[in-house]
Amino acid sequence: MTADVVPLPRRRPTLDPMLALTAHGMNAVNAVILERMQSDIPLIPRLAGHLISGGGKRLRPMLTLAGAELVGYQGARHHKLAAAVEFIHTATLLHDDVVDGSELRRGKAAANIIFGNPATVLVGDFLFSRAFELMTEDGSLKVLKILSGASAIIAEGEVSQLTAQRQIETSEERYLQIIGAKTAALFAAASRIGAVVAECGEREEQALDDYGRNLGVAFQLVDDAIDYDSDAAEMGKDRGDDFREGKMTLPVIFAYSRGTPEERKFWQAAIAGHRTSDDDLAEAIALIGKYDAVEATRDRARHFAARAVDAISIFPDGKARAAMAEAAHFAVARGY
Structure with missing residues (x-):
């Protein structure tokens, strides 16, 4: 069976x-997160906690734990590293x-709305620093x-997305490159670490990297779709944010490429920032x-x-592989 025809579960x-597979490990990870987000400066844990305790799925650190479980790792190094992954992710969200x-x-209200832009940026920097402390404590140059x-690639991806903003001619290929950097790179790194701490071979490392990278792209594409397919209560952000910010996400790329000349004129004006009202959003959704x-x-x-x-098919059947496969299917089927 090829990768393209793997069926969804019924x-x-x-x-x-x-969640069940990683529950015990996530307790340890959450303890590390709670400990390392503390500071003598009260604003830091308050602002960091606003987002860290804000109901995120914590999928990225779970991938580190699941990958370690998949390869049979018995140690505890991956707990701090999973916390580092979550700190990197949280820092990028704040920025x-x-x-x-x-x-x-x-x-709920974003941290920058409550605490202001300067504090939000600086606490993001603090969390990046904590992540690197955890990495160096692990002692592995490879990790x-x-x-x-991955952190550098994420930053490059964000800058690339910024330069593509309001650029109507952004291609599907370019957009996939952008999300491959800004989203999928951390998924890949988080997944790969499990094989690294278990001292697996390159084949196992690459399989987990491929799993995370493809999952990350799928996850971001669904986020793109949700922005034009759900209400704010369901997805936790304002519907149409991407539209008003002039972001060329895949639904817009498809609609623009398939549209009539008149419809393309609408998209050109909208992405340029000249058509951003609620009525314009309704037209875009239509x-x-x-x-x-x-x-x-x-x-x-x-x-x-x-x-x-397909990437993790090299590993034996079992709870870990089944849970990771279902997580990939969930990433596509979710509505939030």
Whole structure:
């Protein structure tokens, strides 16, 4: 069976198997997170805790734990490293919200709205520093190289996305490169670390890296789709944020490429920032619906999720592999 035709489970996929698989380890990870986000400066734990305790799925650190479980690792090094992964992720979210001027994050006011941009940026820097402390404490240059490399790639991806903003001619290929950097790089690094701490071979490392990378792309594509397919209460951010910010995400790329000349003129004005009202958003959603652009985006996501599942087929059947496969299916089927 090829990667492109791996079927979805018949029941609606959930994260429950992944949560069960990693529950014990996540208790240890959360303890590290709680300890290392503390500071003598009260604003730091207050602001960091606003986001860290804000109901995120913590999927990235779970991938580190699941990868370690998949390869039979028996130690505890991965707990601190999973916490480092979560700190890197949280730091990037704090910085992103400042760059984007976001008002909502995970269904509540974003940190920058409550605490201001300067404090939000600086606490993001603090969390990056904590992440690197945890990496150096681990003592593995290989781990340090993987996670520091991912951090640099994430920053490059964010800058690339910024330069593509309001650029109507952004291609699907360029957009996949952007999300491969800004989202999938950390998924890949988080997954790979499990094989590294277990001292597996390159084949196992690469399989987990491929799993995480493809899962990350699928996850981001579904986020793109949700922005034009759900309400803010469900997805935890303002509907149409991407539209108003002039972001060329895949649903827009599809709708623009398939549109009539008149429809393309609308998209050109909208992405340039001249058509951003609620009525304009409604028109954008109608055009995206007309060309099935949300479903086409989810189809792309299913392709990458199937590749993720295929990547871990080199490992024996078991609870870990099944949980990781279902997590990939969940990433596509979710509505939030």
